[in-house]
Amino acid sequence: MLWLPLSPPLLHTQVYHNVKSNPAIAAKTQLQQLCISDKEGAITMYGSPGDSMSTLFSAESDRKKSGYTNWQVECTTLDKFSAKHDIKPAEIGIIKLDTEVRGTHAALAGVSR
Numbered sequence: 001m002l003w004l005p006l007s008p009p010l011l012h013t014q015v016y017h018n019v020k021s022n023p024a025i026a027a028k029t030q031l032q033q034l035c036i037s038d039k040e041g042a043i044t045m046y047g048s049p050g051d052s053m054s055t056l057f058s059a060e061s062d063r064k065k066s067g068y069t070n071w072q073v074e075c076t077t078l079d080k081f082s083a084k085h086d087i088k089p090a091e092i093g094i095i096k097l098d099t100e101v102r103g104t105h106a107a108l109a110g111v112s113r
Contacts, residue, residue, distance in 0.1 A: 011054075030085075037075040046070045078111045 012033045019029050035043060047054035048067045062068055082089070 032081075033073065034081075035073050035075040036078055036081065038077060040076050040080065041074070042072045043075050044070050045073050 012031060016031055019026050019031065035045070037043070043056060045054045045056060046062065046068070048065070048069070076084075078095075081087075082092075
């Protein structure tokens with residue numbers, strides 16, 4: 001199974017339609033609109049709709065750009081995500097994290113097993 005946690009709403013929608021158009025991939029793919037972090041709860045993401053470069057860290061100058069916005073996204077830890085979906089550590093072949101430099105430590109801090 002391929003799990004895809006995606007936080008930007010428009011990106012999530014675009015990936016959903018791409019996956020749905022390929023039945024062989026769709027059968028083994030689960031999309032989740034969430035963020036992996038070191039704790040659970042809602043966070044604010046910043047960026048332009050549909051941009052895959054959304055961020056937790058927004059400069060004042062970026063906020064003045066046309067189309068720049070923010071949205072709330074739910075976070076969970078890797079431990080809680082894997083427990084909720086009954087993913088056993090021995091079954092995991094690879095975890096690919098697309099994080100900002102500062103986000104890598106937060107994502108990995110949520111792993112205990």
